[in-house]
Amino acid sequence: MPEAILLQDVDQVGEKGAVVTVSKGYLRNYLIPRKLAAPATKGLVETARRKAESEERAKADAVTQANELAALLNKTVLTIPQQAGEDGRLFGSVTTQDIADAIKEARGITVDKRHVELPDAIKAVGTYQVVVEVATGVHATVKTIVTER
CATH class of the missing domain: 3.10.430.100 (Ribosomal protein L9, C-terminal domain)
Structure with missing residues (x-):
C-alpha cells in the first residue's frame, strides 16, 4: 500500500498535510485526479513536516499574543x-x-x-x-x- 500526503482535508482519511497509507487504486483513481493528495516522496514528506512545525509555531505565537x-x-x-x-x-x-x-x-x-x-x-x-x-x-x-x- 502506498503512502500519500493529503493536500486537502479528506473525510474519513485525514487532514491536510497528513501522511496516510491508502490503496493504489484509491490514490491513482480518486485522490490524485481531484488534487486531494500527492504520492509521498522524501522531499514532500520533509516539506509537509516543516510546514506543520511552522504552523504550530504560528499558533503558539498567536496564543501568547492573545x-x-x-x-x-x-x-x-x-x-x-x-x-x-x-x-x-x-x-x-x-x-x-x-x-x-x-x-x-x-x-x-x-x-x-x-x-x-x-x-x-x-x-x-x-x-x-x-x-x-x-x-x-x-x-x-x-x-x-x-x-x-
Whole structure:
C-alpha cells in the first residue's frame, strides 16, 4: 500500500498535510485526479513536516499574543459617559459596539463587537464587568463604568 500526503482535508482519511497509507487504486483513481493528495516522496514528506512545525509555531505565537492582550484588557477600566435621567436610567443604552469603540479608543486594540459578551444592553448608570473574547478560548474581563454626562 502506498503512502500519500493529503493536500486537502479528506473525510474519513485525514487532514491536510497528513501522511496516510491508502490503496493504489484509491490514490491513482480518486485522490490524485481531484488534487486531494500527492504520492509521498522524501522531499514532500520533509516539506509537509516543516510546514506543520511552522504552523504550530504560528499558533503558539498567536496564543501568547492573545494572552498578553487579555492581561492588558483585564487591567483596563473603561468610562463611558451617557445621557441619563435623574433616576440613573440612560436615555439610550450602552451596546457591544460602544464597548468595542471604547476599547479601541483607550488601548488601541480592535475588538469585534460580536466578541463582546453582553447579555443585554446596559441601560443604567453603574459599574459592570464585561467579558471580551480576545481569541478563541482566551477571555478578558473589562471593568466598564457608565457615568452620567
